Amino acid sequence: MSADPAAVSAARQVLTHLGVTLADLQSQPIGAATLPTVAEYLPRVIAAAGPGARRTYGTYWARMAAAWGDRPVNAVAASDVEAMKQEMIATARSRRNSRNGRHAGEHVIAAARAFYSRAIADGLIDASASPAHRVAKPRRLPSTRPALTPHELEEINAVTRTSGNDVILDALLLRLHTESACRRGGALALRLIDLDRTNGLVRLTEKNGVVRWQPATLDLAEHLYEHARVRGAVLPTDQLLRYRNGQPISSRRYDHLWKRIGERLPWVAVHGVSTHWLRHTTLTWVERHFGYGVARAYAGHTDSPGSSTSTYIKADLHDVADALSAMTGQPHPFANTSDTSNGRRQISCPD
Incomplete structure (x- = not known):
């Protein structure tokens, strides 16, 4: 069955409008990856991150590159992120103040979200396509750190x-x-x-x-x-x-x-x-x-968000x-009052 000439003409006009030629379509099979891989894109993410983010997420970004490095950035699923979170929780180093790997799991999600937020900002994927944002972060537990007496x-x-x-x-x-x-x-x-x-x-x-x-x-x-x-x-x-x-x-x-x-x-x-x-x-x-x-x-x-009362x-x-x-117990140039005690017990500082 031969193609309808009118349909062919309409298709050519659409391709011309999009700036795409038939040679482009023939050289790039449907479904082929056109986006950078995770390993290829990661250096751009690291370069755009601040020193705090690099210090906090660097280990987890390296894990992502090792596990998904050869995949295009749009070929990672939410289940992949969830699996890495569970792996990090299970293998987290035990410390005196650890929470059974909970913080490691939280950091995996945060690192993946930072990676995909950059991909969204660069226009590589839509916001709805981020696998990291479809995985829930572990709820932050209340701090067990008391004030020192x-x-x-x-x-x-x-x-x-x-x-x-x-x-x-x-x-x-x-x-x-x-x-x-x-x-x-x-x-x-x-x-x-x-x-x-x-x-x-x-x-x-x-x-x-x-x-x-x-x-x-x-x-x-x-x-x-x-x-x-x-x-x-x-x-x-x-x-x-x-x-x-x-x-x-x-x-x-x-x-x-x-x-x-x-x-x-x-x-x-x-x-x-x-x-x-x-x-x-x-x-x-x-x-x-x-x-x-x-x-x-x-x-x-x-400047942190809080209740409307704040x-x-x-x-x-x-x-x-x-x-x-x-x-x-010492006066300060910016203090509103010269009374430095007010009957309050003071915190001792080393001399």
């Missing part, structure tokens, strides 16, 4: 001041995290230019690239400056926290610090106490004495300085 914090500070090969650095780290409630990444990113000694402020760059000025006591600000100056920080962009040999510290210093503390205080090792517990301790104290709004600002969560309970830099002043 004043006695526990005293014990940690005492061990820090009396052990190790650089007690000045370690005591300064604990004091910085206790006063500012900053994360490890925020402390490691501190540079000379991020220190305002006159006004008692440190500029923190933390999760998702959020930058904020956080009050610190004038005494701590001066100690931070002297530490950096004595240990070789000269340029405004030089990292502030340094080893005695002048080299900038890395996250390994924290690992060694808590390992040493855990060897001397068994309860620290048993419960997996880490730097983040200091943040939790400080923010709990602030919330109990100054309320949720101030604690939220102290934590740097002022719109009306925002706190500012002066409120955070008030809380810091009351907690440490």
Whole structure:
């Protein structure tokens, strides 16, 4: 049966409009893959990701490349993502603070979603075609991390001041995290230019690239400056926290610090106490004495989504300085009041 000439003519017009020739159709069989493979596309995803995403998702992206590397990005099914999630849950390394692989499973889904969100943004696939977004993430369980008691914090500070090969650095780290409630990444990113000694402020760059000025006591600000100056920080962009040999510290210093503390205080090792517990301790104290709004600002969560009530309970830099002043018993230039005690029990920081 011969083709209808009118239909053929109409088909040619459609192809011309689409910019497709008969040679294109003959050289590309129907169903053949025209999209990059997972392995081919992954370098573009990594290049577009921030350092935090690369650090968090890098292991899982490598797993994706190993398992699905030769498949086009549109040839991965939701069941493949689900199977990888279950595999990671089953093989997750057991730690003191682990949740039976739950976090590993959550990170698999998050990494796959980040990969396919980039593919959607690049126009490779439609949003409805993402297999990762069709797999439910494990529900985040409530944190089991309690605030440290004043006695526990005293014990940690005492061990820090009396052990190790650089007690000045370690005591300064604990004091910085206790006063500012900053994360490890925020402390490691501190540079000379991020220190305002006159006004008692440190500029923190933390999760998702959020930058904020956080009050610190004038005494701590001066100690931070002297530490950096004595240990070789000269340029405004030089990292502030340094080893005695002048080299900038890395996250390994924290690992060694808590390992040493855990060897001397068994309860620290048993419960997996880490730097983040200091943040939790400080923010709990602030919330109990100054309320949720101030604690939220102290934590740097002022831009995070929350209930509609949070719109009306925002706190500012002066409120955070008030809380810091009351907690440490030291006046602060931005504090609204000169009363630094108000009858509140203070958190002890290492000298």
